Amino acid sequence: MNxxxxxxxxxxxxxxxxxxxxxxxxxxxxxxxTLAPEPVxxxxxxxxxxxxxxxxxxxxxxxxxxxxxxxxLVPVGAFGPLPDGTGVALxxxxxxxxxxxxxxxxxxxxLADLPLGDDDERRAAAWALAIDAATHTGVVGTTDGRVYVVxxxxxxxxxxxxxxxxxxxxxxxxxxxxxxFLMTSYGDGLVYRYTPATDTWASFGPFGSGNAYSIGxxxxxxxxFVGTGTNDPAIYEFxxxxxxxxxxxxxxxxxxxxxxxxxxxxxxxxxxxxxxxxENRLYVRDLNKDEWVLTLxxxxxxxxxxxxxxxxxxxxxxxxxQELRHLDPTRMEEPARPxxxxxxxxxxxxxxxxxxxxxxxxxxxxxxxxxxNPRSAETELVDGDVAPGALLIRSVGATPDGGVLASAMATxxxxxxYDGGDLAADxxxxxxxxxxxxxxxxxxxxxxxxxxxxxxxxxxxxLRRLRDGADGPTAGTSGEEADGDVVVxxxxxxxxxxxxxxxxxxxxxxxxxxxxxxxxxxVVVVSPDFERQRTFRGLVPGQSPLCLAPFESDRVILVGTxxxxxxxxxxxxxxxxxxxxxxxxxxxxxxxxxxxxxxxxSAVATDASGLVWGWTRNTLFQLDxxxxxxxxxxxxxxxxxxxxxxxxRQLHDGGDHLVGCAGGEVFRIDxxxxxxxxLAEGTNLHRSPGGDLYYSRxxxxxxxxxxxxxxxxxx
Numbered sequence: 001m002n003x004x005x006x007x008x009x010x011x012x013x014x015x016x017x018x019x020x021x022x023x024x025x026x027x028x029x030x031x032x033x034t035l036a037p038e039p040v041x042x043x044x045x046x047x048x049x050x051x052x053x054x055x056x057x058x059x060x061x062x063x064x065x066x067x068x069x070x071x072x073l074v075p076v077g078a079f080g081p082l083p084d085g086t087g088v089a090l091x092x093x094x095x096x097x098x099x100x101x102x103x104x105x106x107x108x109x110x111l112a113d114l115p116l117g118d119d120d121e122r123r124a125a126a127w128a129l130a131i132d133a134a135t136h137t138g139v140v141g142t143t144d145g146r147v148y149v150v151x152x153x154x155x156x157x158x159x160x161x162x163x164x165x166x167x168x169x170x171x172x173x174x175x176x177x178x179x180x181f182l183m184t185s186y187g188d189g190l191v192y193r194y195t196p197a198t199d200t201w202a203s204f205g206p207f208g209s210g211n212a213y214s215i216g217x218x219x220x221x222x223x224x225f226v227g228t229g230t231n232d233p234a235i236y237e238f239x240x241x242x243x244x245x246x247x248x249x250x251x252x253x254x255x256x257x258x259x260x261x262x263x264x265x266x267x268x269x270x271x272x273x274x275x276x277x278x279e280n281r282l283y284v285r286d287l288n289k290d291e292w293v294l295t296l297x298x299x300x301x302x303x304x305x306x307x308x309x310x311x312x313x314x315x316x317x318x319x320x321x322q323e324l325r326h327l328d329p330t331r332m333e334e335p336a337r338p339x340x341x342x343x344x345x346x347x348x349x350x351x352x353x354x355x356x357x358x359x360x361x362x363x364x365x366x367x368x369x370x371x372x373n374p375r376s377a378e379t380e381l382v383d384g385d386v387a388p389g390a391l392l393i394r395s396v397g398a399t400p401d402g403g404v405l406a407s408a409m410a411t412x413x414x415x416x417x418y419d420g421g422d423l424a425a426d427x428x429x430x431x432x433x434x435x436x437x438x439x440x441x442x443x444x445x446x447x448x449x450x451x452x453x454x455x456x457x458x459x460x461x462x463l464r465r466l467r468d469g470a471d472g473p474t475a476g477t478s479g480e481e482a483d484g485d486v487v488v489x490x491x492x493x494x495x496x497x498x499x500x501x502x503x504x505x506x507x508x509x510x511x512x513x514x515x516x517x518x519x520x521x522x523v524v525v526v527s528p529d530f531e532r533q534r535t536f537r538g539l540v541p542g543q544s545p546l547c548l549a550p551f552e553s554d555r556v557i558l559v560g561t562x563x564x565x566x567x568x569x570x571x572x573x574x575x576x577x578x579x580x581x582x583x584x585x586x587x588x589x590x591x592x593x594x595x596x597x598x599x600x601x602s603a604v605a606t607d608a609s610g611l612v613w614g615w616t617r618n619t620l621f622q623l624d625x626x627x628x629x630x631x632x633x634x635x636x637x638x639x640x641x642x643x644x645x646x647x648x649r650q651l652h653d654g655g656d657h658l659v660g661c662a663g664g665e666v667f668r669i670d671x672x673x674x675x676x677x678x679l680a681e682g683t684n685l686h687r688s689p690g691g692d693l694y695y696s697r698x699x700x701x702x703x704x705x706x707x708x709x710x711x712x713x714x715x
Contacts, residue, residue, distance in 0.1 A: 074364075077361075447503050495512040605658070
């Protein structure tokens with residue numbers, strides 16, 4: 001029987017003595033009473049027993065190892081004045097939960113630290129932040145659909161309870177000029193309007209046919225401009241007073257790539273400035289002439305390159321050299337550049353400084369603010385005291401020697417490593433010890449190659465080798481891309497996310513999903529030295545490979561496919577398939593729909609008998625790989641699972657049972673009876689050779705201890 005051990009709320013693990021079961025303690029006490037000594041002197045005296053402290057058993061159940069990844073990771077900042085005129089910044093450190101900091105611009109002092117909710121298992125990253133200077137009110141829209149209103153007079157915040165449509169992914173926010181805020185959304189392509197004073201919502205759109213993404217946002221009085229993306233990048237103008245949206249086509253040279261977004265918009269004095277991503281050009285439109293009048297080719301790429309404006313100053317933008325640049329569209333030329341490096345240009349605003357001048361403020365991902373004073377042409381750098389967050393774990397994997405690895409959501413520069421060791425040490429006060437490997441990019445998958453860790457990172461479908469030297473973890477790929485340590489997967493095949501890695505010894509095989517707007521993923525075979533690769537794209541037209549498993553030596557593998565497409569693309573509705581792929585002949589030698597009606601085969605595993613087990617959204621199937629016929633199908637009620645493609649579904653063979661995760665649950669299935677048992681809430685499952693399970697909830701890493709050391713039994 002599994003016993004569930006939970007840690008105190010503060011995150012410190014209980015001591016070894018506290019987690020011993022009552023039964024063990026009672027048995028140990030009884031044993032000592034039975035061996036009570038006879039008199040120690042005189043003839044026939046019995047030997048004195050030596051008291052021995054009971055040895056703790058190998059625990060079963062869940063152990064909280066801790067929160068391995070902390071840092072300040074600011075997607076974007078918003079800037080404005082307090083009622084007394086003090087300039088402040090709103091910054092959210094992404095995490096689980098997120099932390100909203102109100103920071104004074106002049107010196108970086110944190111004036112308030114406001115958690116975004118009390119549920120630490122939810123992700124809170126915020127791209128949609130804005131301050132209304134007229135009402136001294138701020139708004140925060142998170143990526144998991146929550147909204148908070150900030151009262152800058154009292155430095156307090158409140159959650160909005162009536163967010164529509166179960167909470168869209170909010171992307172941009174600006175004041176609406178009437179005490180409310182406008183927010184664009186990822187996923188449904190609408191523009192939302194929220195008025196804090198009346199606690200009411202309205203929505204506008206959708207814009208264009210099939211556009212699920214509205215991002216760029218600007219306003220001129222009651223007129224609003226919204227930029228859309230991927231399927232049909234364009235700009236739409238609509239009025240807050242009503243009426244049909246009017247489409248503004250991009251210049252002929254723009255938006256030819258279906259992956260494009262109109263990522264940023266700014267309005268000034270009858271002119272509209274747009275940045276199109278990923279081509280990173282600026283286009284300026286004269287709204288009075290109704291024509292595009294200027295194109296600039298040197299806008300910087302980035303996560304949130306935005307534009308700042310002043311009523312009399314024109315546009316400011318970040319160049320490819322990360323220098324701040326000034327553009328006055330009325331003169332159709334670029335004035336002298338301010339001496340101001342913006343690094344990562346994440347948000348912008350104009351606030352008064354101590355002398356009463358209005359200064360332009362931007363921030364980078366670490367909360368460092370860049371202040372530029374147009375009057376004095378002086379630049380000042382201020383480190384904001386932003387409260388750090390515990391980052392949401394994105395994936396969990398292993399080192400070749402059995403250590404466990406965890407990576408975080410969003411671009412991160414490190415991977416946490418836990419080396420295990422004596423089980424009793426897991427319960428020491430303070431939790432597990434983590435070391436860190438250097439990395440870069442969001443890790444989508446872990447693998448191994450020889451004695452090295454290999455990670456598949458997004459964006460750009462990159463495979464990286466993290467070397468583990470004799471003197472501890474080292475990694476030559478934290479910034480510079482050393483020869484042989486980094487390979488771009490299928491560089492001419494529009495791939496973006498490496499979602500599974502299979503090490504066959506003689507080669508690495510990687511499953512990738514495509515870039516924005518694309519619908520065909522790929523299987524990429526890479527030589528162990530990273531010098532050679534070949535690509536199998538479109539194995540099933542309109543689908544992507546989601547999971548890989550070995551089948552026959554190092555030649556034939558199993559591939560599970562599904563309708564995972566790049567952001568903004570309309571995915572195929574075709575059923576997910578299981579393929580046998582011959583890596584030598586480069587042919588799909590067999591293919592089958594394992595479970596009709598299921599869009600994704602999310603996980604496959606082979607067992608010792610040669611049978612194939614697979615998992616879809618909520619369905620287990622067994623497949624004879626020789627005949628490629630489905631032998632059984634069993635559906636289960638799982639946790640929260642929308643049915644769409646997610647990377648969190650997994651399945652592993654454990655001998656007489658299977659373990660997996662789906663819908664936010666870690667489960668076990670008895671092979672003989674097909675009985676399904678939920679072990680814990682969790683995602684990103686990794687099973688160790690000894691049968692222990694590692695998984696995450698939010699920012700926390702957990703270990704489910706197997707009960708013994710057998711690789712075929714969890715207890």
